[in-house]
Each structure stands twice: as structure tokens, then as C-alpha cells.
Amino acid sequence: MPIFEYHCDKCGHEFECLIVGSHQPECASCSSKKVTRLMSACSYKSKGSGGETTGSSAGSSCSGCTAGSCAGCGTA
Numbered sequence: 001m002p003i004f005e006y007h008c009d010k011c012g013h014e015f016e017c018l019i020v021g022s023h024q025p026e027c028a029s030c031s032s033k034k035v036t037r038l039m040s041a042c043s044y045k046s047k048g049s050g051g052e053t054t055g056s057s058a059g060s061s062c063s064g065c066t067a068g069s070c071a072g073c074g075t076a
């Protein structure tokens with residue numbers, strides 16, 4: 001499941017959104033659809049290591065999510 005980080009252009013709120021199909025992300029704070037996708041450390045790492053999301057070579061903590069580890073991204 002691709003999880004991306006977004007930055008709201010309207011209020012500046014940053015949030016994560018699980019993208020399913022053509023789902024249009026909107027701000028979790030003000031519901032604005034004017035959001036900018038940020039680079040997600042989790043999705044980048046999962047692509048770089050062939051789908052494995054529990055890579056430990058780059059560090060144990062995930063900078064791309066608030067869960068603290070990439071293992072938490074799937075349930076966020």
C-alpha cells in the first residue's frame with residue numbers, strides 16, 4: 001500500500017495519506033485539496049530494497065512517518 005506524505009498549501013498542515021486507486025488526498029486539518037506530495041521515506045525505502053519494508057541498514061527509525069518505524073506505516 002503506497003503511503004505518501006502531503007503538505008497542505010492552504011494551512012501548512014502535514015499529513016500522511018494512503019493512496020488507493022485515484023483517491024484524491026485532502027488536508028486532514030482544513031479539508032483543502034490543494035496539497036503537495038512530499039517524498040516519503042517509507043515508500044522510497046520499500047522501492048529501493050525490492051519491496052522489503054524492514055530495512056535496517058539505513059537506521060531503525062523512520063523519518064517518513066510518526067509511528068517511529070516502517071513497520072507501523074502499514075497500519076497507520
Ligand SMILES: [Zn+2]
Pocket residue numbers: 008009010011012013027028029030031032
Ligand atoms: Zn490544510
